[in-house]
Amino acid sequence: MLNLFTGLPGNGKTLYTLWYVKKWIEKENAERAKEGKELREIFYHGISNLMLPWTKIDPQKWMDCPPGSVIVIDEAQFVFEKKPNGSKLPAFYEQLAVHRHKGFDIVLITQNPSLVDNFVRKLVGKHLHIVRTFGMERAVVHEWMSVRESPERPSNRRDSIQHKWGYPKEVYAYYKSAEQHTVKRNIPMKVWGFGLVLIILACLVYYIYGSIQKKIHPDKALPAGAVAQQQVQGGVAHASYKNAVEDAHQFLFDRTPRVNGLPQTAPRYDEITKPTTAPYPASCVSNPKKCTCYTQQATPINVPEILCRDIVARGYFLDFDDKAGERNQMGKGSFAASDEIAKHSKEKPSYQLNEPLSKDVLSRGGFGEIDGDGYGVLATHTGGTQAIKSKL
Template sequence: MALYLVTGQPGHGKTAYAIDKAFAFKKEGREIYAHGIKDFDYERAGWKHLEDPTKWQDCPDGAVIILDECYTVFPNRNPGAKVPEHVEPMARHRHRGFDFILIAQQGLQLDPFLRGLYEEHCHVRQTSIMKSKTKLKKWDAYQGNVAGPCGNIVDWVRPKYVFDYYTSTTLVTTKRSIPTWVKMVGIGVLIILGAMYYLKHSYSAKIDKINEEASTTHSGTGVTGASAKGAPGPRTYDTPTDYAKAHVARFATMPWTAPIYDGGAPAGQPQLYCMSSLAGNDAGGHHREASCSCMTEQGTKYDMSQPECRTVARNSTPYNPYKQPVAPPPPYVPPVDQVHDQVAAAPGALIGSTSRASGTFPESKPYQTSTTIPDTTAQL
């Protein structure tokens, strides 16, 4: 025999939970007395209506008494005030086998004398956006802070049959908030869908551009003539600008990558020769900035950026897999008769070897000297 306290905000299902619990007692053969349930069909449910809930002691032994909005029966009072006559016997309800199911929005609305008598406190709260799904937090004693931690939390689905016996809240103004994790999942899905749409649109635009360029390059009529039906012909371009763009290399250091060379067999491919000079003074003492220029094998100037030009000047052009290897020409070998004629006709002269006669080569004339010896006396 126990006192059960069921709390919760309006519209969260506390009355439905209490009625379902009372029907479980009825299946055990207990008599059910109720008061305060709106528009309850007592005859259909097989319950009895308790006209004056303060006279609960007039009920037969072993009865189950369910009181909705019971703060009207056991209102809160000053702890120093006298305990009402119908409240004080609640401490001895076990003697006659009574079970009480008290329904209120919060335990503080009820008489403080009852707080030490509850054997189960169940707080009902609907946290899901699904109306039929509700959280039940249960304690084995009165709990003043229903928002605090609880070791016994269960999900409870409101049984539909209980609404056949009474009228629930006609107007629920409590707004159900969507859980944060649901919001985050929704935002994540929107971001992913947006990214997928952007990537699809971006790649579709690039593919369309490539197809358009290919169509412009390989089909249509233009300034260079028309292709014959059934046979390949020269490329045609719609405008002179398109024709000029076809000669612009995709990579400045590799002029053969221009679209004009795509799929064709050109007579030759440009070869670059670049020369780079650092900043400094020239032979005339004038300061010159760093510069780099490139020429083709035809002696024409080829424009490219300075960094690319210096790269080619320092490291040469990248490897060209489309260039045909050229074998060096064989050495020239003259005919045999021509070789003999050249040897016979070679001019020559013999030089004899004789002793050179004196005076035939410029020589220095003999140098003549004179020596004078003075008289030797004591007077020098």
């Protein structure tokens, strides 16, 4: 294939070509060596003080190289210069049309495609144009499958296949080039302006975000002393005209229950509704069909049936002080079934106690008065009485 590498002076076209060809042929020769095939040689012209093990040739005799050779010609505009239309072309021009017959791969390096003869340009199978980025040690390589006229124009590079390439340090030692040391970094003002705009936008976003956060969480934006000064009795800060909308939202939020129907779950009451006790199965009743446990406030508690019956049979030890230790003397028995349980079962609930409980113990345990049948009636904090009865 005939490859054309172009680029303005100082853009690194020769540097890229040496890196590209070396990497390409070393990889191919490694595969050919595994297959026992003959390795490909590289011949060159026009590269000053080349340190690579390539062979220098007369560019007009490139056809005499061994079959399968790779031929690199720098400053190709001096070798394949433009000829007048209709003039007879030299043999080393015309042989380019049949270079694949001997398995040649040819790489031509020049500043612009227009500098070489039109006959040569029409034979190009791959065109790579190197554009250095603001004088820095990197470039963008534009690729086409045929010659692209005037590749120096950005509008003519829009349809290219683009590759970003950083200049490898080791490639500088491959040859001597004065161009690499004369190019100065030159970042256009519009790039600096774009960077400045990004910084301003970032600062603006940060400012807006901070302002929003201050409105959402005003206490977090003030020192602890300032917050304390704004507090009044009851823990509510003074309202002001400037934050009237936020105050209204906060007012509604503080008074909206988390659980619908239970006003005490509103955030306003968090400080006075902190737990002071924990529910536990204070009494369990069972019959052949079911077993139910109740808390110390006579409210049903979800206890697995196997555990419920185990409590009825053997009781359990409550290892924290509930300020009513006597009512936890469950032993191997249980408290008697409630009227509510009896309503749902035709079977009489079974229970047994190791010893009878006195009227005084029942009273101190929160069971209230004893009815005429000898059952204790449990008073609760939720109003009224629950007919959870204990056999005396």
